[in-house]
Structures are given as structure tokens and as C-alpha cells.
Amino acid sequence: MARLEIDGLRKTFGRGEDRIEAVSDLSLSAADGEFLVLVGPSGCGKSTTLNCVAGLESVTDGEIRIDGEVVNDRRPEDRDIAMVFQNYALYPHMTAAENMAFGLKMTTGLSAAERRDRVESTAELLDIGELLEKKPRSLSGGQKQRVALGRAIVRDPAVFLMDEPLSNLDASLRSTMRTEIQQLQDDLGVTTVYVTHDQTEAMTMADRIAILREGELQQIGEPLDCYYRPKNEFVAGFIGEPAMNTVRVTRRGDTLVGDALEYPVPRRADGLPSGEPFTLGIRPEAIEIVEAGTGAATGTVEVVEPLGETSHAYLTVADATVTVTTDGPGAVEEGERVGIDFPAQRVHLFDPDTGAAVARRESLPGEVTEEYPASRHD
Amino acid sequence: MGGNTDTTVGRLRSGVSWSRLRRYCYDGITYLVYALAIGFFLFPVLWVLSLSLRTEGAVYTSLELIPAEPSLDSYREVLDSGILRWLWNTLFVTVLTVAGIIVVTTPAAYAFSRFEFRGRRSLLLAVLGFQMISPIVIVLPLYDIMRTLGLTESHAGLVLLYIGLQIPFSLWLLKGYFDTIPTELDKAARIDGCNRLQTLRYVLLRPVMPGIAVVAIFNFVLTWSEFVMAYTMLSPGGEDLYTLSMGIYVFDNQLATQWTNVAAAAVVGIVPIIAFFVALQRYFVRGLTEGAVKG
Amino acid sequence: MTTEPPAAERSLWARLRRTVGDGTVADFVDRGVSHPLFWLLPALLFIGVFQLYPMVEVFRMSLTDTSLISSQESYVWLENYRRLLGSERFYSTLRVTAIYSVGSIVLQLGLGLGLALAIDYGVRRGLRGPLLTRVVVLSAWVVPGIIIGLVWRIMLLETDVGVVNNALGRLGFEVVPFLSDAGMAVVSVIAAGAWRGTAFSMIMFYAGLKRVPEDLYRAAKVDGAGPVARFRYVTLPQLKPVVFVVTILVTIYSLNSFDLIFALTNGGPGRATEVIALAMYKSAFESYQMGMAAATAVVLLVVTLTVTAVYFRVFDISEEI
Numbered sequence: 001m002a003r004l005e006i007d008g009l010r011k012t013f014g015r016g017e018d019r020i021e022a023v024s025d026l027s028l029s030a031a032d033g034e035f036l037v038l039v040g041p042s043g044c045g046k047s048t049t050l051n052c053v054a055g056l057e058s059v060t061d062g063e064i065r066i067d068g069e070v071v072n073d074r075r076p077e078d079r080d081i082a083m084v085f086q087n088y089a090l091y092p093h094m095t096a097a098e099n100m101a102f103g104l105k106m107t108t109g110l111s112a113a114e115r116r117d118r119v120e121s122t123a124e125l126l127d128i129g130e131l132l133e134k135k136p137r138s139l140s141g142g143q144k145q146r147v148a149l150g151r152a153i154v155r156d157p158a159v160f161l162m163d164e165p166l167s168n169l170d171a172s173l174r175s176t177m178r179t180e181i182q183q184l185q186d187d188l189g190v191t192t193v194y195v196t197h198d199q200t201e202a203m204t205m206a207d208r209i210a211i212l213r214e215g216e217l218q219q220i221g222e223p224l225d226c227y228y229r230p231k232n233e234f235v236a237g238f239i240g241e242p243a244m245n246t247v248r249v250t251r252r253g254d255t256l257v258g259d260a261l262e263y264p265v266p267r268r269a270d271g272l273p274s275g276e277p278f279t280l281g282i283r284p285e286a287i288e289i290v291e292a293g294t295g296a297a298t299g300t301v302e303v304v305e306p307l308g309e310t311s312h313a314y315l316t317v318a319d320a321t322v323t324v325t326t327d328g329p330g331a332v333e334e335g336e337r338v339g340i341d342f343p344a345q346r347v348h349l350f351d352p353d354t355g356a357a358v359a360r361r362e363s364l365p366g367e368v369t370e371e372y373p374a375s376r377h378d
Numbered sequence: 379m380g381g382n383t384d385t386t387v388g389r390l391r392s393g394v395s396w397s398r399l400r401r402y403c404y405d406g407i408t409y410l411v412y413a414l415a416i417g418f419f420l421f422p423v424l425w426v427l428s429l430s431l432r433t434e435g436a437v438y439t440s441l442e443l444i445p446a447e448p449s450l451d452s453y454r455e456v457l458d459s460g461i462l463r464w465l466w467n468t469l470f471v472t473v474l475t476v477a478g479i480i481v482v483t484t485p486a487a488y489a490f491s492r493f494e495f496r497g498r499r500s501l502l503l504a505v506l507g508f509q510m511i512s513p514i515v516i517v518l519p520l521y522d523i524m525r526t527l528g529l530t531e532s533h534a535g536l537v538l539l540y541i542g543l544q545i546p547f548s549l550w551l552l553k554g555y556f557d558t559i560p561t562e563l564d565k566a567a568r569i570d571g572c573n574r575l576q577t578l579r580y581v582l583l584r585p586v587m588p589g590i591a592v593v594a595i596f597n598f599v600l601t602w603s604e605f606v607m608a609y610t611m612l613s614p615g616g617e618d619l620y621t622l623s624m625g626i627y628v629f630d631n632q633l634a635t636q637w638t639n640v641a642a643a644a645v646v647g648i649v650p651i652i653a654f655f656v657a658l659q660r661y662f663v664r665g666l667t668e669g670a671v672k673g
Numbered sequence: 674m675t676t677e678p679p680a681a682e683r684s685l686w687a688r689l690r691r692t693v694g695d696g697t698v699a700d701f702v703d704r705g706v707s708h709p710l711f712w713l714l715p716a717l718l719f720i721g722v723f724q725l726y727p728m729v730e731v732f733r734m735s736l737t738d739t740s741l742i743s744s745q746e747s748y749v750w751l752e753n754y755r756r757l758l759g760s761e762r763f764y765s766t767l768r769v770t771a772i773y774s775v776g777s778i779v780l781q782l783g784l785g786l787g788l789a790l791a792i793d794y795g796v797r798r799g800l801r802g803p804l805l806t807r808v809v810v811l812s813a814w815v816v817p818g819i820i821i822g823l824v825w826r827i828m829l830l831e832t833d834v835g836v837v838n839n840a841l842g843r844l845g846f847e848v849v850p851f852l853s854d855a856g857m858a859v860v861s862v863i864a865a866g867a868w869r870g871t872a873f874s875m876i877m878f879y880a881g882l883k884r885v886p887e888d889l890y891r892a893a894k895v896d897g898a899g900p901v902a903r904f905r906y907v908t909l910p911q912l913k914p915v916v917f918v919v920t921i922l923v924t925i926y927s928l929n930s931f932d933l934i935f936a937l938t939n940g941g942p943g944r945a946t947e948v949i950a951l952a953m954y955k956s957a958f959e960s961y962q963m964g965m966a967a968a969t970a971v972v973l974l975v976v977t978l979t980v981t982a983v984y985f986r987v988f989d990i991s992e993e994i
Binding site for chain 1: 560562563565566567568569570571572576580581584585
């Protein structure tokens with residue numbers, strides 16, 4: 001049972017000319033029992049942050065607290081944490097049981113029998129009882145991953161740290177394990193920090209997501225909040241699949257005008273100055289196909305990727321490519337000229353220089369539906 | 379193999395499978411290469427064995443590998459000459475040298491693989507640089523140093539010298555092995571409460587074993603066969619100190635024309651090391667082909 | 674065998690850690706073993722005493738008239754080098770070393786590569802014999818150099834004891850002066866050297882071949898490359914780093930050859946097979962002129978380093994190291 005706090009964390013590598021700041025002034029916290037996901041492209045500092053929490057890297061500046069106690073100078077084994085690694089990192093010469101018991105052996109005074117008991121009950125929990133005497137070499141990827149999880153769980157730590165634990169598994173196994181890890185974490189109620197570069201994992205597993213970029217925190221919040229109310233263009237583009245469409249527009253009176261696009265200024269953006277440029281963002285799944293010549297813009301369908309229930313259509317509008325998620329196959333055809341339109345509440349506006357969201361919507365869909373009438377021209 | 383389609387096409391075309399013919403041709407050449415190689419590399423050993431089993435008179439006449447009247451006389455004489463003593467000396471020096479090299483090299487290889495410190499690369503290159511220098515180049519100052527330290531005419535001194543000379547290559551080889559072991563294992567060990575010493579001892583030592591085996595076998599062979607240093611450092615110490623190579627060389631000079639005896643001595647020098655190597659060559663080759671030795 | 678820290682030590686350790694909180698003792702150990710010097714010191718010490726210091730010392734000695742039989746020593750500076758460069762013998766040894774090395778390198782690399790390919794091919798095709806061949810060739814490599822010299826000397830004797838001449842005689846040939854003719858002696862020494870050294874090239878090349886990804890061969894096959902083209906465009910480029918390393922090592926080894934020649938010909942007939950290392954050893958321990966010998970050693974070192982530097986230039990493998 002523990003709360004994890006990271007306060008003003010800074011981590012630099014190298015010195016002098018080669019100095020690289022991997023994490024800059026990062027502050028965030030995970031509540032007791034929370035599943036916090038750190039997500040971002042490679043090099044964003046998420047793994048470094050995790051390593052700092054684990055005690056595998058020293059901290060340049062700032063504080064890391066577990067349950068209120070500063071752990072900056074503690075060795076990993078004294079931080080009451082356990083970690084799961086991307087490549088499993090199972091000791092190749094030990095059996096699954098020995099792998100799981102090794103940490104207990106090194107850090108506790110438990111007898112062999114006590115260790116055995118704990119390993120066995122953990123194995124039962126993970127349904128790997130029959131694998132205990134096998135060496136990692138003879139285990140499948142999924143089995144290895146379970147043993148690696150078991151090694152963390154058996155320590156009964158205050159905090160789990162997971163570094164891209166699913167990225168070596170194939171797609172179907174990954175989604176199974178996703179649910180399984182979530183369930184386990186829920187049952188055990190252990191505070192968990194989970195690092196991934198995969199936004200789907202982040203969205204589906206997290207209680208809250210922290211999105212990092214170049215060592216800086218971009219946004220932290222519940223998955224849907226990050227999806228519907230991104231704080232900046234980077235978050236908007238990183239979360240959501242396929243990625244959000246962005247178009248340069250300028251406000252002219254009551255209209256946002258872009259290349260081949262015109263859209264009335266949403267009510268919440270009324271205060272924005274006229275004549276200024278903005279970046280308009282709209283998610284592919286928010287776009288509706290309408291008749292050519294109507295709607296916000298008109299373009300030509302270049303490619304349609306059928307996915308079954310839905311399809312992705314790629315349209316050329318002026319010089320830009322716009323991605324649209326359409327219903328089922330056959331909604332549009334390649335070569336067809338169609339119009340596109342979208343509801344005002346789904347429009348995101350960003351400052352083109354800083355990328356920061358302007359006139360962010362106040363609520364998630366379903367929370368206050370009355371605020372925006374169904375009509376797009378609110 | 380994909381041979382099936384090739385064959386079908388070939389048959390359709392001309393009734394004869396060219397690709398199969400070609401393959402037989404290659405196979406034939408390969409077998410010829412094997413035969414020639416085995417002949418060339420095995421013959422001298424077999425011949426000296428044959429000589430050693432003859433009577434003194436039979437060396438001039440017959441070319442048969444298996445002597446008409448086998449005789450162990452020469453072995454009797456050779457064993458009387460102190461060769462067992464030399465065999466023991468060689469074994470003693472070799473085993474201690476190999477053990478010493480592993481004890482000294484393993485931690486250093488670990489450090490070069492796992493630590494980031496300033497000058498790491500240049501230090502590693504410097505160590506490798508010594509690999510370019512043949513011991514023969516520095517045999518003279520080494521003789522002086524060993525004399526100053528009072529280490530000549532002593533097996534312990536020779537062991538220390540061998541360790542010093544053979545570290546660079548072993549270090550390079552072993553560092554390559556450590557590099558093939560993912561550093562996540564170190565991290566996992568750290569999380570599990572190991573300090574670096576324990577990480578090496580409990581976690582990394584086993585995975586790196588094939589590399590240690592290669593280093594051990596390589597140095598065993600090298601040390602067993604070494605001549606110049608032993609000859610230079612031990613010569614004044616009397617026959618009891620001799621290693622096998624040395625002893626056989628001196629022995630050969632003494633009885634220049636008793637060929638059966640010389641051959642028997644050579645066989646005694648050859649057989650143990652070949653037996654050792656044939657028994658372990660599997661680990662040697664596997665270690666070499668699986669691990670390290672990147673460019 | 675999973676080695677377990679003794680229970681007593683473990684609990685003591687754990688208790689100690691608990692009682693001292695953040696663990697001063699454990700931290701102390703941690704800090705000690707966190708310093709690379711802790712791990713490197715023994716190795717560096719050995720290298721320092723037995724390699725670095727002698728390296729410096731051999732240069733210093735080469736500038737003196739130090740001798741094995743007298744304790745007097747004074748600096749003669751470049752006098753040793755002047756005498757060396759002015760002596761007929763020096764150029765003769767240089768020439769012999771060059772011929773011996775070139776012959777050895779060509780023969781050992783060529784045979785080594787051929788055998789490695791044959792063994793690799795046999796293994797891939799499932800032929801019988803590659804293992805035996807490999808073991809036999811490697812066995813030649815482990816035989817002590819001194820004994821190889823001795824065995825070859827017996828085989829090449831110019832009486833009926835010498836099996837080669839004996840056999841040639843039965844076939845009606847004249848006696849071949851393998852060891853008493855200056856030219857033939859060099860050939861004999863190179864052949865004996867190849868008998869021993871080929872295994873090293875072979876095993877290194879074989880290790881390199883094993884690491885060529887099977888996919889590359891398949892891709893090349895799909896691209897229509899025949900066996901020769903596959904060798905030329907897949908095998909050789911993939912082998913390049915290994916070829917580089919092997920070439921350097923074989924070269925260093927050949928340039929510095931000693932024991933085999935010492936036993937086979939001892940430099941004879943005359944000085945026909947006297948390589949630099951042999952000349953150096955003789956001037957030190959037969960003529961007792963340590964200063965001169967040291968100067969010879971320095972020249973040998975310079976030659977080795979120069980050739981290595983040339984290789985680095987020629988191969989241009991900067992991106993592969």
C-alpha cells in the first residue's frame with residue numbers, strides 16, 4: 001500500500017558538451033493502488049524515469065518518495081519495489097521457481113521452505129504451477145512473461161514497475177496479457193507504474209496516463225480525458241489511432257478559414273482574436289462523410305483500407321491528406337469526390353507556435369450533453 | 379532444401395537433373411578436401427607414433443605405418459629420462475596459469491562490459507594493443523624483471539609470467555561474451571538485491587560459462603605448448619624444473635640420432651594435449667561460434 | 674547448481690541492513706564494488722608488470738650496451754641501431770622473415786578458408802566427415818611448436834629415416850635436400866608452419882561462416898545468384914571483419930615465429946631460415962649482446978606495427994569495429 005511521488009525529477013547523462021537531459025523537472029504521483037502508465041515515443045525519458053524510481057539510475061535532482069519517504073539514496077532492494085522487464089530478464093540458468101525465489105533469497109531472511117511456499121502460491125495465482133521446474137529456455141514468450149510477473153509479485157512490493165513488458169509478445173498474446181495484468185493489478189491493489197510506447201496499451205490499461213516527450217511531462221490524466229481534452233497538439237497526435245488530422249486555419253470573423261476548408265468558429269472559441277492563425281485538429285472518427293460541395297470541405301478519396309466494421313479512408317483536401325474513419329466497407333469509394341463535416345464539440349484548436357490547446361472543451365462526451373446542441377453550428 | 383522443384387524442372391527440361399549432378403560434384407570435391415586434409419594433418423602424428431613403436435634398426439627400412447615388430451623399448455628409455463617429471467611440471471604450470479587467468483580476467487572483462495567510465499574505450503584499446511605485441515619482443519626485459527624479482531628458475535614465477543602475457547587476448551574474448559548477455563539481467567539482479575559482486579557471482583557467471591570455457595581451453599593449449607619463456611626462465615634451474623617442450627628439446631639435442639627415442643618423447647608430448655583437446659574441442663568450437671569474436 | 678549464500682551470512686546481512694537503516698556497511702561494500710578499479714586492478718597490475726614495463730624497458734635497453742655477462746651498462750644511444758642497419762645479417766633475416774610471413778599468410782589463410790568452406794558446406798548438407806576433419810586439423814594446432822619442429826625434421830631427413838625422401842626414393846626420385854638447401858629449407862619451414870597454423874584460420878573462418886544469416890543466402894538465391902555469386906556477394910562481405918582479424922593475427926604470429934623454426938632448422942642451413950626473432954634470441958643468449966638484441970626486438974616490433982597499420986588502411990573497416 002503506497003503512494004509514489006516524483007517531485008521535480010531531473011536526470012542528466014554525460015558531462016560537458018555531451019550532456020544530455022533525459023528527464024527535466026518531472027513531477028507526478030501515483031495514488032495508492034493506482035495503475036499509472038508512462039507513455040511517449042522512444043527517447044522521451046519514460047524508461048529513465050522508471051529506472052530512477054527503481055534505483056537503477058541515480059537521480060540528478062529532485063525527490064522520489066514512496067509512501068512519503070524519500071528513497072533517492074536507497075538501494076533498489078530497500079525501496080520495496082519490484083520490476084518487470086521488456087525482455088523478461090529471467091536468469092537463464094535458474095528454473096522458473098529459482099528465478100522467482102532469488103529476490104527473496106537475497107533480500108529476506110526467509111527459509112527455503114517459506115520461500116518455496118510463497119513461490120508456489122504466486123505460481124498458482126498466475127497459473128504457472130506446472131512450469132516451476134522448467135528453465136526459461138524451454139518456456140514460450142507468454143510463459144516467460146508470466147514467470148517474470150511472478151518474480152515481481154512474489155516479492156510483495158509496495159510498487160510494481162513495468163518496463164514495456166508486453167512489447168516482445170505477438171499481437172494476440174499481447175491483448176490477452178493486457179487484460180490479465182490489469183486484472184492482477186486490480187486484485188492485488190499494488191501501485192503500478194507501467195512504461196510503454198504503445199498508446200493502445202496506455203489507453204486500455206491505465207487508471208491515468210502520463211504522456212512524456214523529450215523528458216517533459218505533456219499531460220497527465222485519465223485516458224479518455226487525454227483523448228478528448230488533449231492539452232496540446234503533441235498529446236492530441238500521440239493518443240488515438242489513426243492519428244488526429246491537423247489543418248492550418250485562420251480566423252476570419254465568425255469563420256475558421258483554411259486551404260479549401262471553412263468552418264464556423266465554435267462557441268467556446270468566441271474569445272479568440274480574429275486574423276490569427278490556429279491549428280485545427282479533428283479526429284478521423286469524428287468526421288462524417290457528406291455530399292460533395294457541402295460540409296466543411298470537399299476532397300477526393302485516394303485510398304480506402306477496409307477493416308471490417310470500419311474503414312479508413314484517406315482523402316486529399318487541397319494539398320493535405322485527411323484520414324476519415326467510416327462505417328463498414330463501401331461507405332466511400334476510391335476516386336470519389338465527397339464532402340466532410342464534423343461536430344463542433346470534436347474540434348480542437350491549438351496555438352500553431354507552442355502547440356498548446358486553446359479554447360479546450362470543458363467536459364467529456366456524456367458528461368454535459370446539453371452544453372452543445374446537436375447541431376454543428378452551435 | 380528446395381531441391382524438389384529444382385529437380386522437377388530439370389527433369390522436365392532434359393531428363394537429367396543438372397542441379398543434382400552439380401550437387402554431387404560439389405559433394406565429391408568436398409569429400410576430396412576432407413580426405414586430403416585428414417591425410418596431411420594426421421600423417422605426421424601417425425608417422426611419429428609409428429617410429430616410436432619400432433626397434434632402432436627398423437627406422438631405415440620400412441614405410442609401413444604399423445611396424446612389423448612393434449617394440450616399446452624406446453618408451454622404456456624415454457620414461458627413464460625424467461619425462462614424467464616434465465609432464466607433471468607442465469600440467470602443474472598449465473593448470474595454475476589457466477586458473478589464474480580466469481580469476482584475474484573475469485572481473486576485468488565484466489568491468490569493461492558493464493561499467494561506463496571515462497577512458498574505458500581507450501583503456502580497452504590499449505589492452506588490445508598489447509595483443510599485437512608478441513612475447514618474443516619483450517623476452518629480454520622480461521628475463522631481467524624475472525631475475526630482479528627472483529622469479530626465474532621457479533614454476534610459480536613462470537605461472538605469473540604466463541598470466542601477465544596471456545591476459546589481453548583472454549580479456550578481449552571474455553568481454554565479448556559479457557557483451558552478449560543482456561544488461562537487463564544485471565538490472566533484474568539489482569532489483570533482486572544483488573550488489574555487483576553478487577550479480578557477477580550468482581547471475582552472470584553461469585551464462586558466461588561457455589566463454590570462460592573457451593578462454594580456459596585456449597590458454598591450456600597455449601600454456602602447455604609454450605617454449606620460449608619456459609626455456610629462457612627455467613633453463614639454468616636444472617632438468618627437474620623443465621616443462622615438456624623444454625625437456626624434449628634438450629633431450630632431442632642430446633640424443634640426436636636415436637630417432638625412435640626422440641619419436642617416443644614426441645608422442646608423450648603430443649598425446650595428452652591432443653586427448654585433452656579432442657575431448658573438449660566441442661565446447662571450444664561451440665563457444666567460438668556462438669559467442670563473441672566480433673570484428 | 675544455483676549457488677546459495679549461506680543462511681547465516683544471509684540473515685546476518687539482512688539484520689545488519691535492517692539495524693543500520695540505510696545500511697552504512699552494505700553501502701560501503703556497494704560503493705567499493707561500484708568502482709571499476711576494483712574489478713580492473715589485478716588485470717592492469719599484471720599487464721603493467723609483464724607487458725607495459727617490459728615494453729618501455731626494451732626500448733631503453735636498445736639504447737645501451739647492456740650484456741648478459743657483465744653488470745656494466747652505459748648508454749650508447751643509437752649505436753646498436755647503426756650497427757644493425759649496417760650488417761648483412763640483419764637484411765638477410767629481414768628478407769627471410771618477409772618470405773616466411775608472406776608464404777605463411779597466403780598458405781594459412783587460403784587453406785583455412787578452403788577448409789572452413791568445405792566443413793561449413795558439409796555441415797549444411799549433412800555430409801559425413803566435417804567433424805572428423807575439423808578435429809584432425811585442430812589437433813595439429815594444439816601440438817607444441819617445438820615438437821612440430823622435431824617431428825617435421827624427422828620426416829624431412831635426407832636419409833632413409835626421412836619418410837618423405839624414403840617414399841620419393843622408392844618412386845625413383847633423387848633425394849630432395851629439404852633441410853640442407855637454402856631455398857628448400859624455407860619451403861619446409863613454411864609448410865610446417867602451415868601444418869600448425871591453418872587450424873587457427875580455419876576455426877575463425879568457420880565461426881564467421883556460421884554467423885552468416887541463412888536468410889541472406891535465401892534472399893540471394895531468390896535474386897538469382899548462383900553458388901559463386903553467393904560466395905562473392907554474400908559470404909565474402911559478411912566474412913570481411915573475420916578476415917581482417919585473422920589476417921592481422923596470422924601476420925603478427927608469422928612475423929614473430931620462433932619455436933617451430935628453432936627446433937626444425939635453428940635458422941639453418943647457414944642463415945637461410947633465420948627469422949628476426951631467432952636472430953634476436955641468438956644475439957641475446959648466445960652472443961650475450963642484450964643491447965643489440967633489444968634493438969632487433971624493437972625493429973621487429975616496428976615492423977609488426979607498420980604492417981598492422983597498413984592493414985587498417987587497406988581494409989578500411991572503421992565502421993565495422
